[in-house]
Amino acid sequence: MRIVADENIPVADVFARHGELKRLPGRALATADVRDADALIVRSVTRVDAALLQGSNVRFVGTCTIGTDHLDTAWLADNGIAWSNAPGCNARSVVEYVLAALRLLSMRRQAALAQRCFGIVGAGEVGQRLANVFSGLGWSVLLCDPPRQHGSKAPGVSGCYGQQFVSLDELLQHCDVICLHTPLTLDGDWPTRHLLGESQLARLRPGSWLINAGRGPVIDNTALLGTLRQRDDLAVVLDVWEHEPVVDPQLAALCELATPHIAGYSLDGKIRGTEMIYRAFCRHFGLEEGASIVYPAAEISSLAAGGSLTAAQLLQRLPALFYDPLTDDAALRATLLLDDAGQRAAAFDRLRKQYPVRREMQATCLCLPTGSSALQQAADALGMPWQVV
Numbered sequence: 001m002r003i004v005a006d007e008n009i010p011v012a013d014v015f016a017r018h019g020e021l022k023r024l025p026g027r028a029l030a031t032a033d034v035r036d037a038d039a040l041i042v043r044s045v046t047r048v049d050a051a052l053l054q055g056s057n058v059r060f061v062g063t064c065t066i067g068t069d070h071l072d073t074a075w076l077a078d079n080g081i082a083w084s085n086a087p088g089c090n091a092r093s094v095v096e097y098v099l100a101a102l103r104l105l106s107m108r109r110q111a112a113l114a115q116r117c118f119g120i121v122g123a124g125e126v127g128q129r130l131a132n133v134f135s136g137l138g139w140s141v142l143l144c145d146p147p148r149q150h151g152s153k154a155p156g157v158s159g160c161y162g163q164q165f166v167s168l169d170e171l172l173q174h175c176d177v178i179c180l181h182t183p184l185t186l187d188g189d190w191p192t193r194h195l196l197g198e199s200q201l202a203r204l205r206p207g208s209w210l211i212n213a214g215r216g217p218v219i220d221n222t223a224l225l226g227t228l229r230q231r232d233d234l235a236v237v238l239d240v241w242e243h244e245p246v247v248d249p250q251l252a253a254l255c256e257l258a259t260p261h262i263a264g265y266s267l268d269g270k271i272r273g274t275e276m277i278y279r280a281f282c283r284h285f286g287l288e289e290g291a292s293i294v295y296p297a298a299e300i301s302s303l304a305a306g307g308s309l310t311a312a313q314l315l316q317r318l319p320a321l322f323y324d325p326l327t328d329d330a331a332l333r334a335t336l337l338l339d340d341a342g343q344r345a346a347a348f349d350r351l352r353k354q355y356p357v358r359r360e361m362q363a364t365c366l367c368l369p370t371g372s373s374a375l376q377q378a379a380d381a382l383g384m385p386w387q388v389v
């Protein structure tokens with residue numbers, strides 16, 4: 001068996017248990033690289049379609065991501081090529097990114113989070129987990145997810161607290177924090193490309209915050225630039241960009257936070273993605289899985305809360321201990337000083353390739369004093385494991 005995998009996939013060595021593994025740069029994969037392969041393991045930067053796979057031996061494509069907009073799934077199905085993605089692998093990482101971004105915005109804009117109304121567009125693995133955190137913290141949440149509301153999709157993540165589904169128009173009317181967590185889709189009943197165009201952006205409430213950690217083209221970036229040039233009341237956080245790996249420096253300059261598509265880049269999320277695809281690969285080829293993938297222990301395996309810590313302080317401080325979005329923001333902004341768009345694109349990919357280890361909260365246990373039920377509730381709301389010591 002011959003397996004070709006993107007060189008940026010962590011723990012990809014597990015595939016080598018079953019054949020010859022060749023690791024190559026994902027964005028540059030070409031027909032000749034995959035012609036003799038039986039399985040192709042990618043991340044989101046490889047366009048997998050007829051141009052890449054026509055005439056190849058590939059019978060299984062695994063993408064270690066939730067997003068599938070880089071796969072021509074219709075062509076794969078028509079050509080009898082099985083494919084698999086990794087639902088939920090990095091959802092928790094994105095939730096922690098959004099929490100860190102919100103904390104920063106609340107400090108910069110001097111606005112209490114509890115007093116805002118949160119609108120989540122796309123209530124899948126990420127959106128539903130985020131809604132559960134917000135509801136658990138007692139914040140108001142509205143969800144917009146027409147495929148889930150009107151279609152046949154089962155609820156994403158269980159445990160939602162009866163949050164309400166509304167239309168995008170209603171969500172824009174009522175919410176002053178809008179978080180986008182949809183896939184990129186170009187067709188179907190509810191396509192998401194340019195879901196937020198000029199007219200939707202014009203309807204953002206005064207002082208709104210807009211966070212896109214889904215896919216860049218879900219917001220019309222040209223319209224967003226025009227809007228931000230006219231409105232400094234808005235605060236925008238972009239992790240994803242319309243023409244990645246090229247980022248518009250002018251748009252980034254007007255964003256409160258600008259990061260290089262790393263919301264889902266916790267080490268845990270990336271390893272989980274590989275693990276899920278490894279299992280799908282074994283199922284597809286009828287192979288016996290080797291030993292389980294071992295996740296490295298977190299550098300900080302436990303944290304102790306002092307007796308005087310309040311639940312509000314815990315909620316405020318905990319996400320910041322795990323992730324500081326300003327580091328990623330500064331790294332991206334430094335690349336945008338390069339004159340040449342090609343060099344900026346290469347630098348964007350480099351930041352992602354060399355991304356430092358970031359662990360999720362769940363890799364660390366919070367030690368709480370006895371009789372701290374408010375802290376226990378706050379830790380539960382944040383999705384952080386705890387024990388009473």
Ligand SMILES: NC(=O)c1ccc[n+]([C@@H]2O[C@H](COP(=O)([O-])OP(=O)(O)OC[C@H]3O[C@@H](n4cnc5c(N)ncnc54)[C@H](O)[C@@H]3O)[C@@H](O)[C@H]2O)c1
Nearest residue numbers: 067122123124125126145147181182183190213214263264
């Ligand atoms: N920035 C990152 O690092 C990062 C990380 C993970 C995921 N993502 C992106 O975020 C997306 C969401 O991730 P997920 O794990 O929650 O995926 P998911 O598939 O579990 O959820 C997506 C949800 O969006 C809904 N949706 C589809 N079309 C919609 C529309 N027109 N309006 C409103 N909702 C719509 C779907 O019904 C679904 O519930 C992924 O598809 C991926 O593109 C980005």
Ligand SMILES: O=C(O)[C@H](O)[C@H](O)COP(=O)(O)O
Nearest residue numbers: 043044045065066067264265
């Ligand atoms: O779709 C996903 O899972 C995320 O967007 C993921 O973070 C993409 O990462 P990449 O494949 O570009 O490394």
